Amino acid sequence: MTPRHSLLSRFNGLAVATRRGAGFFLAGLAVMALSGAAFGRQQAAPISMDIGDEPGRVATAEQIVEEGPFARQLVFFRSSEPAGTIVIHTNERFLYVVQGNNRALRYGIGVGREGFQWSGLVRVSRKAEWPDWTPPPEMIARQPYLPRFMAGGPGNPMGARALYLGSTVYRIHGTNQPETIGHAVSSGCFRLANGDVIDLFERIAVGAKVIIRHGASI
Amino acid sequence: MPIGFRAFALAGTLFAATLPAFSGTLDEVRKRGSLACGVSMGLLGFSEQKPDGSWAGFDVDFCRALAAVIFDDPKKVTFHPLSALERFDALKAGKIDILSRNSTWTLEREAGLGLLFAGVNFYDGQGFMIRRDNKAVSALELNRTRVCVQAGTTNAQGATEFFSTNSITAELKTFPDGPSTLRGFETGECDVMTADNSGLFAERLRLARASEAVILPDIVSKEPLGPVVRNDDVRWYTLVRWVNFALINAEELGVASSNVSEAKRSTKPDVRRFVGVDGADLGPKLGVTADWAARAVAAVGNYGEIYERNVGSKSRLGIPRGLNQLWTEGGILYAPPIR
Amino acid sequence: MVSAYPASLIRAGIPAILVLLLGGCGTTIDEAVVTPGALTERPATIRNEQLIGKWGVASYREEKDRKRVEAQARAQCRLPYIIAKGPSDGVMMHLADDAKLYELRIKGGSDGKTYLGPEAPPGEWQDREIISISEKEMIMRFVDPEVHGRYGTFIYVRCPG
Numbered sequence: 001m002t003p004r005h006s007l008l009s010r011f012n013g014l015a016v017a018t019r020r021g022a023g024f025f026l027a028g029l030a031v032m033a034l035s036g037a038a039f040g041r042q043q044a045a046p047i048s049m050d051i052g053d054e055p056g057r058v059a060t061a062e063q064i065v066e067e068g069p070f071a072r073q074l075v076f077f078r079s080s081e082p083a084g085t086i087v088i089h090t091n092e093r094f095l096y097v098v099q100g101n102n103r104a105l106r107y108g109i110g111v112g113r114e115g116f117q118w119s120g121l122v123r124v125s126r127k128a129e130w131p132d133w134t135p136p137p138e139m140i141a142r143q144p145y146l147p148r149f150m151a152g153g154p155g156n157p158m159g160a161r162a163l164y165l166g167s168t169v170y171r172i173h174g175t176n177q178p179e180t181i182g183h184a185v186s187s188g189c190f191r192l193a194n195g196d197v198i199d200l201f202e203r204i205a206v207g208a209k210v211i212i213r214h215g216a217s218i
Numbered sequence: 219m220p221i222g223f224r225a226f227a228l229a230g231t232l233f234a235a236t237l238p239a240f241s242g243t244l245d246e247v248r249k250r251g252s253l254a255c256g257v258s259m260g261l262l263g264f265s266e267q268k269p270d271g272s273w274a275g276f277d278v279d280f281c282r283a284l285a286a287v288i289f290d291d292p293k294k295v296t297f298h299p300l301s302a303l304e305r306f307d308a309l310k311a312g313k314i315d316i317l318s319r320n321s322t323w324t325l326e327r328e329a330g331l332g333l334l335f336a337g338v339n340f341y342d343g344q345g346f347m348i349r350r351d352n353k354a355v356s357a358l359e360l361n362r363t364r365v366c367v368q369a370g371t372t373n374a375q376g377a378t379e380f381f382s383t384n385s386i387t388a389e390l391k392t393f394p395d396g397p398s399t400l401r402g403f404e405t406g407e408c409d410v411m412t413a414d415n416s417g418l419f420a421e422r423l424r425l426a427r428a429s430e431a432v433i434l435p436d437i438v439s440k441e442p443l444g445p446v447v448r449n450d451d452v453r454w455y456t457l458v459r460w461v462n463f464a465l466i467n468a469e470e471l472g473v474a475s476s477n478v479s480e481a482k483r484s485t486k487p488d489v490r491r492f493v494g495v496d497g498a499d500l501g502p503k504l505g506v507t508a509d510w511a512a513r514a515v516a517a518v519g520n521y522g523e524i525y526e527r528n529v530g531s532k533s534r535l536g537i538p539r540g541l542n543q544l545w546t547e548g549g550i551l552y553a554p555p556i557r
Numbered sequence: 558m559v560s561a562y563p564a565s566l567i568r569a570g571i572p573a574i575l576v577l578l579l580g581g582c583g584t585t586i587d588e589a590v591v592t593p594g595a596l597t598e599r600p601a602t603i604r605n606e607q608l609i610g611k612w613g614v615a616s617y618r619e620e621k622d623r624k625r626v627e628a629q630a631r632a633q634c635r636l637p638y639i640i641a642k643g644p645s646d647g648v649m650m651h652l653a654d655d656a657k658l659y660e661l662r663i664k665g666g667s668d669g670k671t672y673l674g675p676e677a678p679p680g681e682w683q684d685r686e687i688i689s690i691s692e693k694e695m696i697m698r699f700v701d702p703e704v705h706g707r708y709g710t711f712i713y714v715r716c717p718g
Contacts, residue, residue: 069536145651148633216472
């Protein structure tokens with residue numbers, strides 16, 4: 001199997017729409033790779049997809065999760081937090097922006113792999129457009145062919161926007177692999193499709209509260 | 219047989235003497251070797267019969283959980299598909315032991331029909347679907363719209379009341395059945411379609427362009443759905459009630475199908491009681507084994523797993539948890555503690 | 558199973574296939590792509606020894622980032638990319654998306670460019686093009702436009718010592 005094929009085989013049938021612009025190239029590969037049978041895999045989506053960040057396919061800024069449960073949508077959400085607070089439910093793979101009046105805007109996210117998951121309260125300390133990417137050393141060990149630093153841009157795994165969380169190494173960022181939304185893949189960061197992280201970026205101010213929760217543990 | 223159990227069974231017998239004749243549903247189910255469960259005749263996500271004859275869905279899983287509690291085998295269930303008209307009669311006549319069929323809990327059904335709702339496992343209610351280009355984010359913004367609704371449903375009345383309460387001028391257009399209502403919305407005859415929320419998510423899948431339709435987060439009526447039993451067997455009612463509570467408590471405690479065996483080694487008192495390592499007399503008080511709740515979770519998962527698999531983010535329906543999220547996570551699901 | 562998703566996929570799909578026919582317009586390719594097999598090999602002017610050693614590696618896509626990324630590459634000598642001499646007449650390096658080391662060979666192309674890749678005619682799709690090379694720095698890019706689009710242009714800065 002060539003590297004090219006191994007990349008394609010990782011598309012899992014999540015509905016990701018590219019509106020217009022340069023990203024059609026790779027969205028097209030996804031479409032071609034999907035046979036009718038591939039749709040069936042959506043039903044039995046695995047809990048985690050063990051793939052690393054890759055300077056993967058070029059996803060454009062316009063790419064959003066357009067359909068299905070992980071599409072951005074307003075939902076009923078009781079919360080005593082002020083509007084503009086981000087609440088992340090890692091086990092559900094959803095990020096909520098509290099709107100007040102028992103509602104929240106919900107985005108599908110990819111979350112940290114088992115063991116990397118963490119919870120707590122932080123604040124957005126910084127925001128960046130098309131952030132640069134420095135792969136962590138463990139990733140270099142696994143994928144030694146990666147550049148040690150990659151300037152921000154469409155093929156960059158950090159995606160179109162990043163919201164940095166407090167003084168931690170974690171952030172909410174975009175992704176060049178929107179088909180990983182709904183899975184546990186990253187090293188503790190929260191990833192959204194690029195179009196969705198751009199939407200989030202516009203709504204959230206530096207200093208906003210971010211509450212990260214995952215289900216109770218036995 | 220543990221002493222506690224025998225004492226309880228005796229008390230049950232005495233109590234039953236004051237009630238109408240029938241009171242041994244659990245014993246009867248055991249003797250029969252399977253649970254008779256009434257379900258709907260086919261409702262996406264709630265009860266569907268697969269080509270191989272097996273049943274799947276949210277309502278189906280509740281009966282499987284109950285069978286797992288009784289028999290430690292979720293397959294020991296006979297499903298009886300029932301129409302809306304025949305469902306309560308079938309239950310009253312003893313053809314089924316439990317009705318798990320998206321039925322709304324109302325006073326009339328309990329006091330009038332002699333039934334008991336063992337709890338709520340799905341908070342449904344009337345919602346609204348609009349086109350994506352309509353920028354409304356709330357049902358309060360539906361002024362000067364045309365609204366499609368199916369005639370003869372509570373939704374027509376519900377919409378009228380909601381709009382008049384909120385000084386909204388909307389034109390209600392009624393259609394004879396579900397498909398024509400949806401067609402009215404799809405062809406642009408209406409700007410809005412209203413129905414019960416779970417129904418809207420199912421109908422949306424039938425649209426040629428599902429992503430062009432948005433379902434608002436507002437729920438404007440109460441349609442609490444849950445399992446129903448006869449009111450002549452309080453012991454059976456209590457068991458069914460606590461199976462529902464157990465599934466919800468499991469999610470709150472983090473007990474899932476993937477970790478239920480590990481949970482027996484937990485150091486948390488609530489978890490230890492849940493799986494029956496501590497408080498081993500609790501299950502027998504319900505007439506079942508100490509590990510009753512663990513059996514249910516091992517068979518079908520906790521409430522969250524059942525929800526996501528059948529109607530939530532792992533299903534085609536993709537209904538957001540909304541009201542059906544735990545009380546700690548933004549919803550209103552709240553089960554009394556197991557202790 | 559009938560999918561709930563065909564509409565959006567098809568919508569994305571039609572223009573996508575058109576673009577595919579146009580040959581990777583989605584990426585920032587500014588030069589004509591070499592058709593594999595179209596080149597014949599000529600003696601290379603670059604020698605293996607020029608590549609061997611420890612390098613700080615970074616990549617960029619837009620020219621405006623180049624200076625900044627050069628400085629970043631230098632800083633990455635903490636985690637250098639090491640190029641060693643191979644058992645026959647090549648150097649040990651990685652291909653794209655593959656964690657295994659391969660012996661790669663420097664190949665001169667009949668188009669006047671220098672390529673680096675496995676045993677195959679120059680300009681083959683797994684090759685890199687060596688754009689420039691000096692004592693202190695070399696610049697390369699993958700020939701495959703899809704891979705280049707993802708990784709961008711690589712700058713290698715020689716690490717001290």
